[in-house]
Amino acid sequence: MPRTSNSVQPPLLEARAIEKQFNGRKVLDSVSFFVEPGQIVTLIGPNGAGKTTLVRIALGLIEADAGSITRRPDLRLGYMPQSLHIDPTLPLTVERFLALALRHTRASEADPIGAVLGQLKITQLRHSQVAALSGGERQRVLLARALLRKPHLLVLDEPAQGVDIAGQAELYALIDSIAESEGCGVLMISHDLHLVMSSTDEVICLNHHVCCHGKPETVSTDPAYLSLFGAGASNSLAVYTHHHTHEHDIHGDVIGECSHASATASTETDGTNKGEEK
Amino acid sequence: MNTFLSLLSTDFVLFALVAGLSLAAVAGPLGAFVVWRRMAYFGDTLAHSALLGIAIGLISGMNPQLSILISCLLFAFLLTVLEKNGAVSTDTLLGILAHSSLALGIVVLALSGSVRVDLEAYLFGALLTITQQDLLWVVGVCAGVGIVLLKYWQEFVAITVHEDIAEIEGSKVARYKLLLVLLIALTIAVSMKIVGVLLITSLLIIPAASARLIAQTPEQMALRASAIGAGAVLAGLLIAFALDVPVGPSIVVSATSLFLVLTVLRRR
Numbered sequence: 034m035p036r037t038s039n040s041v042q043p044p045l046l047e048a049r050a051i052e053k054q055f056n057g058r059k060v061l062d063s064v065s066f067f068v069e070p071g072q073i074v075t076l077i078g079p080n081g082a083g084k085t086t087l088v089r090i091a092l093g094l095i096e097a098d099a100g101s102i103t104r105r106p107d108l109r110l111g112y113m114p115q116s117l118h119i120d121p122t123l124p125l126t127v128e129r130f131l132a133l134a135l136r137h138t139r140a141s142e143a144d145p146i147g148a149v150l151g152q153l154k155i156t157q158l159r160h161s162q163v164a165a166l167s168g169g170e171r172q173r174v175l176l177a178r179a180l181l182r183k184p185h186l187l188v189l190d191e192p193a194q195g196v197d198i199a200g201q202a203e204l205y206a207l208i209d210s211i212a213e214s215e216g217c218g219v220l221m222i223s224h225d226l227h228l229v230m231s232s233t234d235e236v237i238c239l240n241h242h243v244c245c246h247g248k249p250e251t252v253s254t255d256p257a258y259l260s261l262f263g264a265g266a267s268n269s270l271a272v273y274t275h276h277h278t279h280e281h282d283i284h285g286d287v288i289g290e291c292s293h294a295s296a297t298a299s300t301e302t303d304g305t306n307k308g309e310e311k
Numbered sequence: 312m313n314t315f316l317s318l319l320s321t322d323f324v325l326f327a328l329v330a331g332l333s334l335a336a337v338a339g340p341l342g343a344f345v346v347w348r349r350m351a352y353f354g355d356t357l358a359h360s361a362l363l364g365i366a367i368g369l370i371s372g373m374n375p376q377l378s379i380l381i382s383c384l385l386f387a388f389l390l391t392v393l394e395k396n397g398a399v400s401t402d403t404l405l406g407i408l409a410h411s412s413l414a415l416g417i418v419v420l421a422l423s424g425s426v427r428v429d430l431e432a433y434l435f436g437a438l439l440t441i442t443q444q445d446l447l448w449v450v451g452v453c454a455g456v457g458i459v460l461l462k463y464w465q466e467f468v469a470i471t472v473h474e475d476i477a478e479i480e481g482s483k484v485a486r487y488k489l490l491l492v493l494l495i496a497l498t499i500a501v502s503m504k505i506v507g508v509l510l511i512t513s514l515l516i517i518p519a520a521s522a523r524l525i526a527q528t529p530e531q532m533a534l535r536a537s538a539i540g541a542g543a544v545l546a547g548l549l550i551a552f553a554l555d556v557p558v559g560p561s562i563v564v565s566a567t568s569l570f571l572v573l574t575v576l577r578r579r
Contacts, residue, residue, distance in 0.1 A: 094475055112479040123347045124526045125472065133472060136465040137481050162527070182480065 043105055044069050045186045045218045048091055051100035053083070060086050062242045063100070068186060073212055073219040075229050075249075078239035079261065084222045085115065087239065088190055091220065111184030111217075113175045115191050117163070125163045127155075127174050134181035149177045153207065168195030172204065180211065187212065189221035193228070205229055226253060324548070326446045327438045327558065331544035333453040334502050334514070339537030340460055341498055342519035343529065344491060347471050351516055352402060353390065353492075356409035357499050358511040360386040362416030365433055365503075370423050376448050380500040386412070387496035391489055413508070436507035436559030439551075445504055452501045456494050467491055468529050506559040517566040518543065524573045539569050 047067035053060045060083040068074045076084045090097045092112060093104075119125055131146045142148055150156045153173045158166065166174060172192055179187055192208060193201040209232035212219045223229045226236065226249060236252040238244040238261060245257040252258050345354055361379050368378025390408065394401050420430065432440065441449075460467070466487045469477040478484045495515075502511050518540035519532065526532035546569075547562030554561075 089475075092475075092479055094478060110479050112476055114473065114475055117473060119472065120347055120349070122520075122523055123471065124523065124528055124532055126528055129528045129530075130472065133465065133469045133477075134480060136469060178476065 042070050044103075045105050045108055046091060046220070047103045048087070049101045049103070051087065051090055051102070052098045053086055053090060053095075054098055055086075060241060061090070061097070064239065064243055065100075066237050066243065066246070068218045068220050070185070070218055071212070071216055072234045073209070073221070073232055074235045074237065075226075075233040076220070076222045076237050076239055077224065077226055078244075082240045084239055085190055088188060088220065088222060092188060105185070108186060109182055109184045111179030111182050111187045113172075113179045113187070113189045113192055115194060117171060117175055119164045121164055123164075127158045127161050127163055127166075130163050130174065131178055131181060134178045138182070145181055146177075149180050152180070152211070153177050169197065169200045169204070172196055176208070176211075180215070183215070184217055186218045186220065189219065191222050191224070193223070193225065201225065201228055205232055208232070322443075323439055323441065326441045326443065328544070328548060330441055330446050330449040331438060331505055331548065331562065332541050333450050334498070334505055335518070335540030335544050336537050337453045337456045337460065337498055338502070338514050339518055339522070339535075339540050340464075340533035341456070341495055342515035342517075342540075343522070343533045343536055344467060344471065345495065345512075345515045346519045346523070347529075348491075350492075350495070351512055352405045352409075354495060354499060354512040354515055356390065356405045356412075357383050357386055357496055358503075358508045359409040360412035360416075361500060361503055362433060362508055363412040363419065364416075366416045366419035366423065370419065376445070376501075379503055380452075380497065383496040383500040384493060387492045388489070391492055432507070433503065434507050434509050435557055436503070436505050436510065438505050438548075438558040438562075441504055449501045449504070452497055456497050459490070459494060463487060463490065506562060510559050510563050513563045513566065514540065514543075517563070517570050521566070521570040521573050524577045540566065543569060 044067035047065075049065050051061050051064040064083075064087055066074065076087065078084050086095070089095045091102055092110060093102070127150075128146055131149070135145065146159070147156070150159055153176060155170065155173050155177070158170055158174065161170075163171070163174065172195065176189075176192065179189075187208075189208065193204050196204055205228055208219065208221070211217075221229070229236075230249040230253075233249050235246065236249045237246040238252055238255070238258050240261055244261055245252055245255040247255070345351055361383055364379045364382025365375055367373075367382065368375045371378070386408070390405070393404055399407075417430070429437070431437075466477070466482050469480070469482055470484050470487050470491075474484050498515075499511050502514060506514050518536040521539045522532045522535035526535055543562050543566035546565035547558060550556065550561040550565060551558040
C-alpha cells in the first residue's frame with residue numbers, strides 16, 4: 034500500500050517501493066513511507082525485520098535494489114547510530130568527538146558544543162573520555178553530535194539502547210521536546226511502542242513489508258500488529274510480556290536494566306524473560 | 312657526546328639524522344592511525360611486498376627508490392580492493408601476500424644474478440649509507456605526506472571514529488580511507504633505507520602506542536608519537552655509534568625502551 038504525501042509542504046524524505054535482498058533473501062519488499070517536517074515517525078518491528086536496513090537506505094549509506102528515495106533538496110541530516118564503539122587505543126574526549134560534527138561548517142554561535150551539552154543536560158561530560166561513558170551518557174553524546182548539525186531530519190536508530198528504563202522515558206521525552214524546539218522531523222527505530230506512544234505521530238510496523246501504519250493508538254489495535262506481536266499486545270501491560278517473547282535483545286534491555294545484575298532477577302520479573310537474555 | 316657532535320659535521324651522519332627525524336615526524340600521526348584502525352599487519356604486508364618492488368626495479372633497471380614507491384602504492388591499492396571483495400578473511404589475505412611477495416622478491420633477486428644486492432641493507436635498513444639524493448627523496452616525500460595529513464586531518468579522524476556518521480556529515484569515506492592507506496604506503500616506501508623491511512612497522516606502531524599512554528585527544532597522541540619517534544631516532548644513532556651496532560635495530564630498540572619506561576611510569 035504505497036502511501037504518498039498529500040500535505041502542502043513537501044516531505045523531508047520519501048521512500049517509494051524500496052526493495053532490498055541480502056544473499057537472495059528479501060529483506061525489504063516494496064516499502065514506502067515518508068517523513069514530513071516536524072513529524073515524528075517511528076519504525077517498529079521484530080528483530081531482523083529490516084528496520085536498520087531501511088534506515089540505512091533512506092540515509093544513502095547503502096543502495097536499494099529497487100525503488101526510490103527522495104530527499105528534500107539541501108536536506109541536512111542528523112544521524113544517531115545504534116552504537117558507538119571507540120577503540121580503546123583512541124583517546125577521545127566528548128568535546129573532541131562533538132567538534133568533529135563542525136568540521137564542514139562555520140559555527141554561528143560562540144560555543145555550539147557548550148550549548149548542545151547544556152540542552153541535553155550533560156555539560157559535566159565535556160572533558161570525559163568517550164570510551165568511559167555509561168550507556169545513557171553515550172546515547173546523549175551521540176544525540177548531541179547529531180544535533181550540532183542543526184538537522185532538518187534527525188534519524189535515530191534505537192536511541193534508548195543501553196539506557197535504563199527510567200532513563201528511556203526521559204530520553205524519549207527529550208527527543209520529543211528537541212524535535213519541537215528545533216522544528217525538525219524525526220525518523221526513529223524503536224522496539225518500545227508503549228514508550229514512544231505519546232511522542233510519536235506515525236508508527237510504521239515493519240516486518241520486511243509494511244504490516245500496518247498510522248497513529249500509535251490505531252496501530253496498537255491493528256490486527257496486523259497484533260498478529261505480529263501476539264494477541265496480548267492490545268493492553269499496555271501485556272505489551273511488555275508480549276515484546277519479551279518476540280523481541281529478544283532489545284527487551285532484554287528494557288527489563289534488563291532493572292534485572293541485569295543477575296539472571297535470577299530477570300526470571301523473577303518475568304518468566305519469559307530468562308530465555309531472551311543471552 | 313663530543314665525538315657525536317663532531318660526527319654531525321660529517322655529511323653522512325647529518326644526512327642520517329635529518330632523514331630519521333623527517334620520518335619520525337610523519338610516522339607519529341600515521342602510526343596513530345595504524346594503531347587506531349588496526350592496520351599493523353597491513354603495514355607489515357606492504358613492507359614485505361616492497362622487497363618484490365626492489366627486485367623488479369633492479370631487473371628492469373629502474374631507480375630502486377621509484378620502484379619501491381610504485382610497488383608499495385600498487386600493493387596498497389590491491390589490498391584495499393581485495394579486502395572489500397575477498398573470500399578469505401583479511402588477516403589470511405595479508406599473510407598470504409606478505410610472505411609470498413617477500414619470498415618472490417628474494418627469488419627474483421637471486422635469479423637476477425648479475426647484480427650484487429645487499430639484502431641485509433633492505434631487510435634491516437642502512438641509514439648511514441644514505442646519499443644526498445636519498446635524503447632529498449625522504450625529506451620530499453615526508454613533507455608531502457605531512458601536508459596531505461594536515462589538510463585532511465579532521466576527515467581522517469572522523470572516518471576513524473565512526474564511518475557512517477562521517478559519511479552522513481558529508482565525508483567521502485571510501486576516498487579518505489584509500490588516501491590514508493596510500494600515505495602509509497608512501498611512508499613505508501621511504502623508510503626502507505632507514506629501518507628496513509622487517510622493522511618499518513615498529514617505527515609506526517611503537518611511538519604511537521607509547522604516546523597513547525600520555526594522551527587525552529587524538530592530536531596529543533599524534534604529536535607526542537612524533538616526539539617519541541624523534542627521541543628514538545636520536546637515541547638509536549647514539550647507541551649505534553657508541554656500541555658500533557646497526558642503526559635501524561638500534562632505533563627500534565630505543566623506541567621499545569621508551570615504551571617500556573612510559574608503561575612503568577603510568578602504572579605507578
